[in-house]
Structure formats: C-alpha cells, structure tokens
Amino acid sequence: MSVSRRSFFSGLSASLGGAVGAAEAATPGIRAQVGGPRWGMVVDTAKCIGCQACTVSCIMENAVPEDSFRTIVSTYEVREGDRTAMVMLPRLCNHCEDPPCIPVCPVGATYQRADGIVVVNADACVGCAYCVQACPYDARFINHETQKADKCTFCAHRVDAGLLPACVESCVGGARIFGDLNDPGSTVSRLLAKNESKVLKPEMETGPRVYYLGLDDAFLGKVEAEPTLWHPSHRQEARS
C-alpha cells in the first residue's frame, strides 16, 4: 500500500467506511494479517524549515498538555568558518522494531501493534515512568494531566481512519513522509531505496523506523553543542 498524501485523500471515503475493521486492528492483542503494513516515516531534513507547525498540530490533534511535546523540531545553528547554517532535526517516537520501552513496562501497558506502531494502553499504565527512562530518544514523558506515560502514536487514530499523522499533514515543506515500509512501491520505500538514510542512535540497535535523509552524523546521538537557554520550567517559575 503506497501512502502518499494524495492516495490518502483518494482513499479517505473507503477507509472511513471500514472504520469498524480499523478499530479492531487497534485493539491490543488483535494482530493484523500477515503482509499488512509496517508504518514508518522518512524525514528529509533539507526540506524542514523549522516552523514547528508539526509541533503545534501534534499538540492540537492529541491534546498534549502544556509544556509537553510528542514531537518537536530541534534547531541548531552551525558555524563553519565565516558561514552559518541552521540544522533542523524533527524528533518523535521512532516506533522501533525492537523497542526498549516495551520489555521494561511492569504491567505490559505499552505494546507494539501489528503495524509496528508503539502505543500505551492508558487504562493499564501505572505511571511508573520506567518506559520514560528506557527510551533512548527522550520520546516519552509523564503526562501531567493523566499522570501516565505519553508519546507519539503516529496518530494511530488517524492512520486507522486512513488519514496521515497530523505532523505529516501540516508539514509546510513536505519534510515528513509517512507510509508503509512493507510496500516496495510506497513513497517511503522508494525514498529509502534511492537515498542514503540514517537513524538516530544506531548503536542502541533498537531498529528505529523513522529515517532521516541528509542528516550529519554529529546529530545522530547526544548532540555536542552549546545548550539552549530556554527551558519550559522557566516560564512556570516566572508565573509562580
């Protein structure tokens, strides 16, 4: 299944018609049939302008609480001689093939769907934050409103309805491309076949399914840089 934005729109009505089946696929324990999709994302960093539209649309779509983020575009200024350039690095859950967040969960609340999306069963989560510690990408956090683990779900509710994740839908430069990695004809598969791609922290051997095009090796792990001055907690302090 090739999942470009256009094909999503064209298949929207059909997908909405099959909403019942999609809901079943999202239920824990019910695996999709063999040969189903394996969702993944390709991020073309050359196309990202750092507008944070993805950050905002994710917050609006998923009711992410204030001062928390499921995705963000880390922004760096790089100086080389007389030249200065900006590096944009959209970060989100990598929906790893071997997610380190799953085995540590003491109650099995976090799990991987048959289509590869890693989700949290909020009804079962005890808020122990073990998964938050285990994620090498800092992609998880404790939601202050629910006091449970929270993370990017690739907007699974939208995907199940045949829509794109909110961050992909809103990306101004078309830097985020979402699709089925199992389909050799999908846009993501063709991009990965044609271009050299990288994943974050490959040494962790988690098998990330978010791939980056055009990203320098210096930004794959913990970035050695002058730290940013702004912290969300500063605003809370100023308010109190």
Next chain:
Amino acid sequence: MNPVVEVLNVTREAAWLPWAVQYFFLIGLSVGCFLLTLPGFAFARPAWLRLARLALIGALVCGFAAPVALLADLHQPGRFWRFYAHPNLNSWMAWGAFFIPGYLGGLCLYAWAALRPGLATAPAPARAGLLRRAWRLAALPWLPPLPRLLPLAAAWAAGFAALVLLYTGMEVMVLRARPLWATPFLPVQFAVTALAGAIGLVLVLDRLLPPRDRGMEAVLNRLLALSLAAALAVGGAWLATGLLGLDATHAAALASVAHSPEWRVTAIWAALAAAVPAALALWRPAGTGWLSGLIALHAAWMFRWTVFIGGQTVPKTGAGLYAYHLPLGHDGLLGILGTGGFCLFLLIALTALLPWEAAGPARAAEAAAAPVTPAAPGRA
C-alpha cells in the same frame, strides 16, 4: 567556542521523583540492617545481640517506610494492584513488586520470632498493664515453642533481601538509554552503600537508644570503614573504566558529566563523604560513632540522589544538562521531609510499643528479662 549552538529544544523533566531516591535509600537501609541482625539472632552470637536488636529496629522502620515512598512515586498509589494483576515478567520492576512483600513478610515473621520470647516474658513498663496483655497476646501463647522459626524466617528473609538488592540494582542497570546507569558497577555500589548506610544507622540508633555499647561501636566502626573502602574502590573502578576508555558506555557516561563543574564538586563531595567517616571510624573507633554514622547515612542517600536525580539531568539527545529545581511540595522537599518524619514516628512507635531490648533467641530473652528496667521500652 562550540561551532554548534542548540537554538531550540525541549527539556524533559525528571520522571523519577525524589520519592524514588527515598525508596531506594530506605529499602537499602532495611536490607542492610536486616543483614546486621543475622549474627546476633540467626547465629546466636551473644556479643552481637545489642547490635542485632538495634539493627532490627532499623530494618523494620526503613522496611515499613520504603514502600510508602515507592507508592507515592506512582503519582496515584491506588494503581499498585496492577503490578499483581497484570505483571510483565520481562520487567525487573514487575519482579520487584513480588520481592518487596516477600522480603517484608519474611522480615516481619523474623522480627516476631525474635520478639516472641520477650513478648511472653519481658516485664512491661510501669502502669502499662494493657501493653503487657497485648504483648502476651501477640506472643500467641497457645502455640508451642518454635525454636526453628527464627533461623527459618532468617533464611526466607535473607533470600528475599538478596533478591531485593539484585532487582533494585538490575532495574536501573538495564537502562541502556542512560549510560550513567548502564553499568554493572551500579548494583554492587547500591549494595555496598546500603550496607554502609545501615551500619551508620545502627551507630546513630546506638546513640539514641541507650545504654551505649562502646565495644559494639568499635566493631561497627571497623565494619563501616571496610564498607566505605569498598564503596570507594567500586567508584574508583567505574571512574578508571571510563577514563581509560575500557568500555564505550562508561566513557560516554563520564564524558556526559565531566565538563560540568557541578558534577566535579559532586564527585569530590562523594569521595569525601566516604573517606571522612572511614578515617574517623579508624582513628577513633569508640565515641565518634554517631558522627561517622550520620556522615555514612548522608553518603548513602547522596549517592542515590546523584544517581537518580543527577542522572536524569543528563539529556539523552540534547546538549548540556537539564536544570533541576527541587520543588517544595510533595514531589520534592515535603516528600523527603515527610518520609523522614514517618521514619521518626515509626522509630518512636516501635521502640515504645515493642520489647525490642529482649529480642533474640529464647535464651537471650530470658537473660534480658531480668535486667530490663520498667521504663526501658519507652526510652525513645
């Protein structure tokens, strides 16, 4: 000047709160104190009897307070039942949920077996007839003497104590996402500092609950110096592994904090917190126990604070270090002080309500029954 400037990124707050520090500190102290009771109670060494009695109080106080801190860290304590209803046995934390009651159940049984002879025979404080009747009832007089219960309960509790030490270390060590935690030195250091802290606690209790025993103090101080020397050795081995680049994870862990002045001060402070009480314990083994004990307690707590709170200030992907400000409410200072207050309450309650000075194997209790003064159990 670094050619890369992080213009915009997100700060991730510490997800494991000071409650976690309190839990790991208290459960470590409890296990350490329990181990210190074994020579006097399980192996019936008369010279270790007072030490064992003080250590039993320490094990019970810290053992009862530790799970309270752990539940508080769940943000919603009522969720704990899910650990038992839906355990994921791939998780060390899930195993821990079974080890904790196993240990505490064994500890309570062990304490009852040690206290039973005293409950049956020790004279209660003056004008405390009700307390004496409660003691007699708590001794379950309709049951026959159970001389094998104490060593059996000791074996049960010792097994679970080892599992608690194992799981608390492994639970943190398996987190490869944090290089500072992903080291086999960590479980060893948790165990060694837990023992040092427990020895420190017994030294402080010896001061608080007279009559003081100088001979025991000297023995404890020697043990303290040994355990702190071991802690310094383990810390030194971790540092050497990182400095010499013998392992990439250790080198990354060291590199993530080496540039920070705060972490350097912390490292010096930690080394002094271990070296000073060790030197004090060797220099003056008698008369300084309360001071070396307090510093050792501080060292055990500080190690856990540095590991958990300090460790979470190291970003996994971002630059520099996250700032941590201790909240004043229940998720911060109030939680720490509240745990301390709860421990103090338990200490007063247990020493006031239990004939702890007569605890031990049956023969020891009979010997202790005679010299116990009427006001003894209420001295705290």
